[in-house]
Amino acid sequence: xxxxxxxxxxxxxxxxxxxxxxxxxxxxxxxxxxxxxxxxxxxxxxxxxxxxxxxxxxxxxxxxxxxxxxxxxxxxxxxxxxxxxxxxxxxxxxxxxxxxxxxxxxxxxxxxxxxxxxxxxxxxxxxxxxxxxxxxxxxxxxxxxxxxxxxxxxxxxxxxxxxxxxxxxxxxxxxxxxxxxxxxxxxxxxxxxxxxxxxxxxxxxxxxxxxxxxxxxxxxxxxxxxxxxxxxxxxxxxxxxxxxxxxxxxxxxxxxxxxxxxxxxxxxxxxxxxxxxxxxxxxxxxxxxxxxxxxxxxxxxxxxxxxxxxxxxxxxxxxxxxxxxxxxxx
Amino acid sequence: xxxxxxxxxxxxxxxxxxxxxxxxxxxxxxxxxxxxxxxxxxxxxxxxxxxxxxxxxxxxxxxxxxxxxxxxxxxxxxxxxxxxxxxxxxxxxxxxxxxxxxxxxxxxxxxxxxxxxxxxxxxxxxxxxxxxxxxxxxxxxxxxxxxxxxxxxxxxxxxxxxxxxxxxxxxxxxxxxxxxxxxxxxxxxxxxxxxxxxxxxxxxxxxxxxxxxxxxxxxxxxxxxxxxxxxxxxxxxxxxxxxxxxxxxxxxxxxxxxxxxxxxxxxxxxxxxxxxxxxxxxxxxxxxxxxxxxxxxxxxxxxxxxxxxxxxxxxxxxxxxxxxxxxxxx
Numbered sequence: 142x143x144x145x146x147x148x149x150x151x152x153x154x155x156x157x158x159x160x161x162x163x164x165x166x167x168x169x170x171x172x173x174x175x176x177x178x179x180x181x182x183x184x185x186x187x188x189x190x191x192x193x194x195x196x197x198x199x200x201x202x203x204x205x206x207x208x209x210x211x212x213x214x215x216x217x218x219x220x221x222x223x224x225x226x227x228x229x230x231x232x233x234x235x236x237x238x239x240x241x242x243x244x245x246x247x248x249x250x251x252x253x254x255x256x257x258x259x260x261x262x263x264x265x266x267x268x269x270x271x272x273x274x275x276x277x278x279x280x281x282x283x284x285x286x287x288x289x290x291x292x293x294x295x296x297x298x299x300x301x302x303x304x305x306x307x308x309x310x311x312x313x314x315x316x317x318x319x320x321x322x323x324x325x326x327x328x329x330x331x332x333x334x335x336x337x338x339x340x341x342x343x344x345x346x347x348x349x350x351x352x353x354x355x356x357x358x359x360x361x362x363x364x365x366x367x368x369x370x371x372x373x374x375x376x377x378x379x380x381x382x383x384x385x386x387x388x389x390x391x392x393x394x395x396x397x398x399x400x401x402x403x404x405x406x407x408x409x410x411x412x413x414x415x416x417x418x419x420x421x422x423x424x425x426x427x428x429x430x431x432x433x434x435x436x437x438x439x440x441x442x443x444x445x446x447x448x449x450x451x452x453x454x455x456x457x458x459x460x461x462x463x464x465x466x467x468x469x470x471x
Numbered sequence: 472x473x474x475x476x477x478x479x480x481x482x483x484x485x486x487x488x489x490x491x492x493x494x495x496x497x498x499x500x501x502x503x504x505x506x507x508x509x510x511x512x513x514x515x516x517x518x519x520x521x522x523x524x525x526x527x528x529x530x531x532x533x534x535x536x537x538x539x540x541x542x543x544x545x546x547x548x549x550x551x552x553x554x555x556x557x558x559x560x561x562x563x564x565x566x567x568x569x570x571x572x573x574x575x576x577x578x579x580x581x582x583x584x585x586x587x588x589x590x591x592x593x594x595x596x597x598x599x600x601x602x603x604x605x606x607x608x609x610x611x612x613x614x615x616x617x618x619x620x621x622x623x624x625x626x627x628x629x630x631x632x633x634x635x636x637x638x639x640x641x642x643x644x645x646x647x648x649x650x651x652x653x654x655x656x657x658x659x660x661x662x663x664x665x666x667x668x669x670x671x672x673x674x675x676x677x678x679x680x681x682x683x684x685x686x687x688x689x690x691x692x693x694x695x696x697x698x699x700x701x702x703x704x705x706x707x708x709x710x711x712x713x714x715x716x717x718x719x720x721x722x723x724x725x726x727x728x729x730x731x732x733x734x735x736x737x738x739x740x741x742x743x744x745x746x747x748x749x750x751x752x753x754x755x756x757x758x759x760x761x762x763x764x765x766x767x768x769x770x771x772x773x774x775x776x777x778x779x780x781x782x783x784x785x786x787x788x789x790x791x792x793x794x795x796x797x798x799x800x801x
Contacts, residue, residue: 143571150565150599159597163575167582168592179593181558183617186516192560192613196598228511230522230613234564235480241473245493252497262498263509267489268526268609269480271798276604283522283560283613287513468601 151470152357152403153462178222180288187288189224191215194281198469200247202318204310204330207280208247210405210471212254213334214356215282220339221352221408224286226258232266232281239277247278258336260284290343294351294411296373298441301417303410305338305424306331306432307383308360312402313391315470322395328387333406338429342408345423346416353409356471358462361400361447363409364437365461368445376448376456377437400449401462403470411439481800482687482733483792508552510618517618519554521545524611528799530577532648534640534660537610538577540735540801542584543664544686545612550669551682551738554616556588562596562611569607577608588666590614620673624681624741626703628771631747633740635668635754636661636762637713638690642732643721645800652725658717663736668759672738675753676746683739686801688792689731691777693739695791698775706778706786707767730779731792733800741769 148155178191195211205213211231219226231251235244255262314330316322335354343349351371355363360382368375384392384399392399406429412420417435424430440448447459478485508521525541535543541561549556561581565574585592644660646652665684673679681701685693690712698705714722714729722729736759742750747765754760770778777789 145565145567145569145571145574145599147567147599147601150597156597159571160595163571163578164595164597167575167578168585168595179558179560181591181593183516183518183557183615186513188513188615190558190560190594190615192562192594192611193596194562194564194598194609194611196564196600196604227513228509228520230509230520232522232524232611232613234524234526234609235475237475237477239475241475241489241493244475245497248493248497255498261511263511264520264522265490265494265498266523267480267486267494268524268801269475269477269798270526270606271477273603274526274606275609276600279524279564279598279605279609281522281524281562281611281613283562283611285513285520285615468599 147468151462151468152362157461178218178224180222189219189222189286189288191218192281192283194279195471196279196469197471198276199318200277202330203314205332206247206250207278208251209254210332211280211282212251213332214405214471215284216258216260217335217354219284219286220336221354223288223290223292225289226260226284226286226336228261228263229255229282229284230264231262234268234270234275234279236275236277237269237272254334257334292349292351294371296350296371296411296439298439299414300350300411300439301414301435302375302437303412303420303433304360304436305408305430307385308404308407309384309388309392309399309402311405312467312470313388324391326387326391328385331404331406333429335406335408335429338424338427339408341423341427342410342420345419346412348413348416350411355404355407355409357403359401359403360409361459362462365447365459368447372443372445374440374442374444374446374448375437376440376450378450380452381434381436383432383434405471477798481792481798482692487791508548508554510552519549519552519616519618521548522611522613524609525801526609526799527801528606529648530607532660533644535662536577536580537608538581539584540662541610541612542581543662544735544801545614546588546590547665547684549614549616550666551684553618553620553622555619556590556614556616556666558591558593559585559612559614560594561592564598564600564605564609566605566607567599567602584664587664622679622681624701626680626701626741626769628769629744630680630741630769631744631765632705632767633742633750634690634764634766635738635760637715638734638737639714639718639722639729639732641735642797642800643718654721656717656721658715661734661736663759665736665738665759668754668757669738671753671757672740672750675749676742678743678746680741685734685737685739687733689733690739691730691789692792695777695789698777702773702775704770704772704774704776704778705767706770706780708780710782711764711766713762713764735801
């Protein structure tokens, strides 16, 4: 009998297949997997909607907690499809015995994070399961936004790929916080609400082609998906990709690749070359975007490949995350 | 240290307090708890939005499964606030090792159920947790509808209370399906999408004051909440409340009260006396509403009490469900 494995949940190849084989095919909705939020028209209104369940372990980590992560994650998914996040629901599955004080701390972070993007939390739900039936707390957040900047994902030769800051911070922060590796590190999760940052970028350029927040599967998987979905090739310059020294160090020790580690406060954008500087300036004007960098270029070939040029001048192809990297990262 | 108990999740008194103390107060949203779905205006559009996580045990039961329950539950929450359900998201938390065949069966039921109300499932999410960290499968569904019949919950002396059919079926079906009680029964869950039924009722009367789907906490808790929230007294006639014989029998054996057992395919409505017959006729014209009955009357006193007149002519006050009745019912 076929069974679910942890790798079905890591945002990589198996997860991709599960979504295509079951959800997209049975729900007859092929827009399901392509964007971070669905967009649809409701009585002449163009809206965006996204849902995420959060099962991060541990619930509290340097730089945030499951509640902050849930609210920021949902706001970011709306922001990257060009929507102004408006309202959100949140639903809790709580294990019997969970400390109410911890719940309050988490809910307080959610309220604070929602406020940063002026998002109203309009409905909720609480379920409690017996001791041992869940792992402390799971949170679902689902959000709606109004499309303000309909993106036209039509990429051209020479378009620039910009990332808003260093990659892999969230992945390493979670790994270290689990304490299983005996590792000590000062890396904090980058967990942050990106709506105000993205709004600045959209003001600076009316021609941003596409945005993604590279969460599970990391920067590489997010870009592989763009290459495949839109039939373009992207060439990344390895040495231009910002990676913090502590993240680099932890990855070397543990054998991880920062390009595949989750981020929870970064956005990657494809912009026309002419607008590159304006977008960079807009991103760098905000604290969340101060390390923004151009990391690659769109090539005209329609091979749908993600290529990485190393400092040695060699080029290798990057694939979607395969197999299990890190469960319970968000 | 204060800790979460199973009773915090049963829809009764403790759940009510948890929601008021933590979620409503921290999210600064006092509409949170009063209706089955939140309503809000998005650029001049009146929308409804609702979220629910489903943790029902077992996942398959006579009359349905967790997927059918999740989709129907969300559609019903939208329908009872006078909305036409439009789009929905669904998010899965799956335990490692879960049979993929079972997942397909469940997703198929979700697609079928959504189709009954013409609801599009527009976005989804899948998380996988390690073996032992969840109980097979949890599903969150979040839906949006467009308000077609804004309800004016202004109740008057003499208004009729109508229920669309027998109460307690879902609760008993789940209890029996768990097999822990050594009970055998033919009762099936009433799990059903109520949107088409409710649309008929709304066509029959423009003056329906209020609707609820009496899920967790049962008919009694749903009506106690109405009495408290709107400061009216409702007098129920015990012998008019439809209860199936098998449900009655199981309740007597087990010491449960059918008025507090969950329903997943029933709606309770408050309507002006003059519209009573038209609404009854509309409900009874559909299979899901064939046993619809008038079960009580709104009284003018503003004491906010739910009263039950027994066949012996005595009257007793009913309260919100307190303490633990049945965990994992939805």
